[in-house]
Amino acid sequence: MVSARTPAEERAWRAAATVMDPEVPVLTIEDLGVLREVREEAGTIVATITPTYSGCPAMDLISVQVEVALRDAGFQDVKVKRVLSPAWTTDWLSEEGRQKLRTYGIAPPAGAAGRGALFGEPAVACPHCGSTHTTKVSEFGSTACKALYRCESCREPFDYFKCH
Amino acid sequence: MTTLTLTAPSPHLAFLLRLADDNLILGHRLSEWTGHAPMLEEDIALANIALDHIGAARSLYDRAAELHGEGLTEDDYAYRRDARGYLNCLLVERPNGDFAHTIVRQLLYSAFALPYWAVLTASTDATIAAIAAKSEKEARYHVRHSGDWFLRLGDGTDESRTRTEAALAALWPYTGELFEVDATLEPLIAEGVAADPRSVHAVWQQTIDQALAATGLTVPEVPFMQTGGRTGYHTEHLGFILADLQFMQRAYPGATW
Numbered sequence: 001m002v003s004a005r006t007p008a009e010e011r012a013w014r015a016a017a018t019v020m021d022p023e024v025p026v027l028t029i030e031d032l033g034v035l036r037e038v039r040e041e042a043g044t045i046v047a048t049i050t051p052t053y054s055g056c057p058a059m060d061l062i063s064v065q066v067e068v069a070l071r072d073a074g075f076q077d078v079k080v081k082r083v084l085s086p087a088w089t090t091d092w093l094s095e096e097g098r099q100k101l102r103t104y105g106i107a108p109p110a111g112a113a114g115r116g117a118l119f120g121e122p123a124v125a126c127p128h129c130g131s132t133h134t135t136k137v138s139e140f141g142s143t144a145c146k147a148l149y150r151c152e153s154c155r156e157p158f159d160y161f162k163c164h
Numbered sequence: 165m166t167t168l169t170l171t172a173p174s175p176h177l178a179f180l181l182r183l184a185d186d187n188l189i190l191g192h193r194l195s196e197w198t199g200h201a202p203m204l205e206e207d208i209a210l211a212n213i214a215l216d217h218i219g220a221a222r223s224l225y226d227r228a229a230e231l232h233g234e235g236l237t238e239d240d241y242a243y244r245r246d247a248r249g250y251l252n253c254l255l256v257e258r259p260n261g262d263f264a265h266t267i268v269r270q271l272l273y274s275a276f277a278l279p280y281w282a283v284l285t286a287s288t289d290a291t292i293a294a295i296a297a298k299s300e301k302e303a304r305y306h307v308r309h310s311g312d313w314f315l316r317l318g319d320g321t322d323e324s325r326t327r328t329e330a331a332l333a334a335l336w337p338y339t340g341e342l343f344e345v346d347a348t349l350e351p352l353i354a355e356g357v358a359a360d361p362r363s364v365h366a367v368w369q370q371t372i373d374q375a376l377a378a379t380g381l382t383v384p385e386v387p388f389m390q391t392g393g394r395t396g397y398h399t400e401h402l403g404f405i406l407a408d409l410q411f412m413q414r415a416y417p418g419a420t421w
Contacts, residue, residue, distance in 0.1 A: 162305065
């Protein structure tokens with residue numbers, strides 16, 4: 001897809017990739033697929049990030065944290081660029097990322113992102129006990145990317161990271 | 165801060181502002197529920213949907229500013245235009261009313277926005293296409309959220325059903341405007357910058373029919389459809405929204421924090 005990174009770009013990527021998502025602090029922005037690319041352009045390190053949702057309020061903080069991480073890694077001239085295309089999808093979540101979510105108590109997206117809208121629900125497994133006997137409490141949870149569920153088996157409430 | 169008046173904006177700019185204004189005004193309306201929704205989960209849900217709409221509006225205003233030049237930013241469009249300069253459809257400025265009104269308004273708009281964003285992903289304006297691809301995903305959840313509530317309210321108690329029916333009757337006359345094509349839109353559709361809203365009418369109707377069928381409610385009979393928003397002729401409600409939205413920048417021009 002793109003040419004290989006130079007050693008400096010690789011080092012910059014690794015620095016930027018350490019930034020954690022402020023809303024889901026067990027995932028890095030690399031796990032989430034929010035960090036898209038890190039390139040050196042005419043002496044400037046340009047990190048490209050994409051929002052999970054259009055109105056994601058965490059983007060400003062992520063931008064600042066990426067900038068700080070790059071400066072801490074010794075890069076002087078840095079820039080953070082935001083792109084909308086290709087649109088972020090939960091399909092980019094790594095298997096490792098999904099497992100981290102489960103351990104943290106958030107159910108990862110069930111299946112691939114689809115186009116269905118009105119009336120139709122995937123089966124969501126409880127991240128605590130694994131039961132699929134769960135009920136949706138609200139389509140939107142603590143953030144736009146999550147829905148709020150309750151497990152009918154262990155009675156625990158949990159967040160579900162929606163397919164997107 | 166002086167009022168920003170756009171004299172004869174290009175069709176491309178006008179189209180961006182129509183889309184952006186729909187999203188900003190609907191997002192603002194939904195944000196009015198923050199702290200007042202019937203329950204905590206709904207408070208959070210409506211705030212999240214508001215954020216999606218305002219996020220889309222910001223990206224569209226950014227693109228408008230880029231096209232416009234003159235060093236304008238997204239804030240100039242949101243904070244410096246008077247009601248006559250706003251090009252949103254009338255449906256999105258209708259007051260929140262009771263919860264049924266808010267849900268019906270959202271379903272009517274989102275059932276249109278979802279397929280319209282889908283066709284706009286083919287826009288020849290790459291930024292519009294990118295915003296559309298992002299917003300289509302979000303609109304899917306807006307349809308689902310309002311569709312679920314429409315079913316619960318419309319097929320719920322006598323009280324909730326009566327209120328849902330009243331909301332449908334009050335808001336239905338504002339749905340015609342969603343599908344209007346005028347001299348601004350025509351050349352843009354031909355160029356492929358905009359999409360023809362009439363091309364998604366059947367999909368919209370199908371979503372609404374499906375929701376209605378699930379509740380046993382029917383399409384209200386209305387004598388005519390309201391119009392005017394796309395050329396800046398609004399209901400009395402928009403001015404009050406702007407008074408609220410623009411207060412800080414009008415009272416303290418250029419204020420930042």
